[in-house]
Amino acid sequence: MTKIDESLINPKELARRERRTYAVGFVLSLILTVLAFAALLSDLPTTFKIIVIVVAALMQITVHMRSFLHLSFSGREAREDLLLVFFSVSLLAIMAGGTWYIMTDLSGRMHQTGSGAHSGHDGTGG
Numbered sequence: 001m002t003k004i005d006e007s008l009i010n011p012k013e014l015a016r017r018e019r020r021t022y023a024v025g026f027v028l029s030l031i032l033t034v035l036a037f038a039a040l041l042s043d044l045p046t047t048f049k050i051i052v053i054v055v056a057a058l059m060q061i062t063v064h065m066r067s068f069l070h071l072s073f074s075g076r077e078a079r080e081d082l083l084l085v086f087f088s089v090s091l092l093a094i095m096a097g098g099t100w101y102i103m104t105d106l107s108g109r110m111h112q113t114g115s116g117a118h119s120g121h122d123g124t125g126g
């Protein structure tokens with residue numbers, strides 16, 4: 001027979017767990033942020049600074065998913081949570097890639113020079 005989770009019955013216990021999860025997430029996020037800034041301001045080689053900042057950023061993403069978004073990658077809801085993350089990443093990649101493509105194309109068009117391009121500053125109004 002399965003054991004009933006008492007935190008589902010006792011709202012005070014559930015609230016205590018939530019506060020603890022948020023507090024731990026906040027402290028970990030703060031530590032990771034300070035670590036990234038400390039690496040940036042230190043006299044370490046640039047390559048090592050980049051590695052520390054990237055690792056801190058990836059760890060902070062994980063902390064935010066677990067502590068604040070309550071996403072879990074084990075258990076019943078793991079598949080739905082994983083699909084949610086993949087969908088969000090796909091949307092962000094499409095938006096960022098589309099923006100990069102549009103801005104690059106626009107920059108190329110604005111800096112085009114050639115025989116057919118007229119600036120309109122020579123008084124001809126062309």
